[in-house]
Amino acid sequence: MADKIFRVNMTDLSTSIEDVPADWAGHGGRGLTSNIVAAEVPPTCHPLGPDNKLIFAPGLLSGTTASNSGRISAGAKSPLTGTIKESNSGGTSAQRLAKIGCKALIIEGQPQDDGWYSLLVTPEGVTISKEEELVGKGNFAIVEAVEKRFSDKIGILSIGQAGEMLMTGANISVKDPDSHVRSLGRGGLGAVMGSKKIKFIALDAKDGKVELADADAFRAANKVFTKALIDHPVSQALGTYGSNVLVNIINEAGGLPTKNFSSGQFEGHEQISGETMHDLIVERGGKPTHGCHAGCVIKCSQIYNDLKGNYKTSGMEYESIWAMGADCTVDDLDQIAEMDSIMDDIGIDSIETSVAFGVAMEAKVLDFGDSKEMIRILTEEIAKGTALGRVIGNGAGSVGKTYGVIRVPVVKNQAIPAYDPRAIKGIGITYATSTQGADHTMGYTIATEILGVGGTADPLSKEGMVELSRGLQIATAAIDSTGMCLFIAFAALDDETCLPALIDMLNARFGIELTADDVTNLGMSILKTEHAFNIAAGFTNLDDRLPKFFETEPIAPHNAVWDFTGEEIDTFWDF
Amino acid sequence: MKVNVKLFAFFREGRFIKEDKELPEGTTTGQVVDDLNIDREEVGVLLLNSRHCKFDKILQEGDIYAIFPVIGGG
Ligand code: SF4
DSSP: OOOEEEEEETTTTEEEEEOOOGGGTTOOHHHHHHHHHHHHSOTTSOTTSTTOOEEEEEOTTTTSSOTTOOOEEEEEEOTTTSSEEEEEEOSSHHHHHHHHTEEEEEEESOOSSSOEEEEEEETTEEEEEEEOTTTTOOHHHHHHHHHHHSOTTOEEEEOOHHHHTTOTTBOEEEEOTTSOEEEEOTTSHHHHHHHTTEEEEEEOOTTOOOOOSOHHHHHHHHHHHHHHHHHSHHHHHHHHHOGGGHHHHHHHTTOOOBTTTTBSOOTTTGGGSHHHHHHHHHHTTOEEEEOSSTTOSSOBEEEEEOTTSOEEEEOOOHHHHHHHTTTTTOOOHHHHHHHHHHHHHHTBOHHHHHHHHHHHHHTTSSOTTOHHHHHHIIIIIITTTOHHHHHHHTOHHHHHHHHTOSOOOEETTEEOOSSOTTTSHHHHHHHHHOTTSSOGGGSOTHHHHTSOOSSOOOTTOOTTHHHHHHHHHHHHHHHHHHTOOGGGHHHHHHOTTHHHHHHHHHHHHHTOOOOHHHHHHHHHHHHHHHHHHHHHTTOOGGGSOOOTHHHHSOBTTTTBOOOOOHHHHHGGGOO | OEEEEEEOGGGGTTSOSEEEEEOOTTOBHHHHHHHTTOOGGGEEEEEETTEEOOTTOBOOTTOEEEEEESOOOO
16 A cells, blocks of 8 residues: 555544655655645744644654664644754654554644544544543653553654643653653644644554565665664664763763853763763663664663662653753752653653753752752643743743843754854854754764764864765755664764665665665755745844854853854855 | 873773873873773774874873763764
8 A cells, every 4th residue: 555645634623645746755754744844834824823734754764674764753833943843753653654654644724622632543544533531631641541542552642731831842752662752852843733732643553564665675775784783883882871971072072061051061970971870770770771662773762760760761862961961050860860751741842941941040040950949840830831831841042031141052942952062163053054943963063073973073173064064964854754763874974884775775665766866865955945944934044143152152171162154154055 | 290091981891980190201192092901993082181182192291081982872
């Protein structure tokens, strides 16, 4: 059965299944969500109004046995940035959607009444139901109840209280294989789902399977690909320490934003590091190694237990730990794990919200390092939607405006993540030019600038950084379309068998003849499509800039400032 | 001369987290790696006073020298 587009109209509560238009046939994941948003969403629409659309798409290889191919993309116009947005995540939903035969799920319109709804997606189509029981509930209760209603095999996409209350920091949760949650984290897509009045989407693939044009060729290519992933030393370190292995090296390099971006090194780095976390996890009988979806062979995720050895949280990423830790000067992993768990439950982005806390600390709303007060605000203010809770739940930019703070680390109103662009300049180009606001994953120059993967570049020099960021942003847009986890990029940059094997798998899946050039062109065309949407939404080159304080406040230990001119940044789009 | 040497990730196993080392003048960054029985092939990043360096850098009194295996994240 050929893949189809599943469409849900929440205004008249109708659903349909459509053939895939020729223009979209070669797309998946981010390439597909961005092309659909560009084709169907008016760029100047209100992101929370009926004209915005929320799109879910599995990657091109999702649902197959290809290693690390289970990432799902969600796209819309972002209520946080006002730009086009694609957010991706692990969990079981990409594989379910692919097996359902759903190439993309498009949700449009807006209900006329105040009621809440849920969707059930199966190979036969989409059923819309009224939802009452789970309104006001967090993601953990939703997963438990929805599994009871259907089965524990069901895939689940859901929003917590933050999404219901349309906070622009709200995320969408994706159930993982252990019935915990991962997140479509950035850009406030949870608020878009909330604006469509959908509390959860259940995905039942029944006995659906993904068909392969050439199963033997696919199997052979997957073998080569998997070996390249497993053999790469970065994969091995990720499996042992998680992405949090970065705390110490970024700190040592002087690029760990600390105390709301006022220093590049954090005294408490060792206490929150990947090494310490690994030892604590082992000591308490957790799992240092864990995959966010079946088929991941890198397994950067982990199961973190509390002091008593009971499950506390999973999948703590470097960015979340940095944001709650160094940026808010909290040096206690148990407190960080507690907050991580609460944020997962209420469904709010752990980067945006934690950076928002850092700005609030600068404004003296609470003290730096006061994790008890952070926990209180999360549960008593944000989850309940008080005025303060909404100010913080709407992100770092919202807190800055409300309290008159100048040092607000955002680009296009999205919080800057865990690498200071003054001390690591290439990533600053990615933050400035990304089509989606500040986001390190859009063009991860850190690999080259700091980690020495895929070549080297001096992080304190501007030389070659625009080209580095451009090359990586193009490659990333293509990888984000395949359903592959971005962590395959380390092997792809270093091992010459990796990328050809990935292309062979795409060809064997669809019976096509893509070349490496086609993949690069795909990446370029995705970026250009996204950029054109933003321009039509009113963005100009002057929005591709970092906040002023990066130019005027030198950061220790390198005493570096951000010194790219606007003209230099604008050359990014010369392709 | 005294140099503060720091190790990370699995380089710490059976060794140390950080130590002040008394080293002869002229010691290079590579010699410290060799003396610690770390295979140069396994080294990912060397940071001397927060700046990247190679195995040939001559250490100075008071330097802070960090040795990392090949690691990544994001
Ligand atoms: S490496 Fe990590 S993020 Fe990537 S698929 Fe595996 S567990 Fe998920």
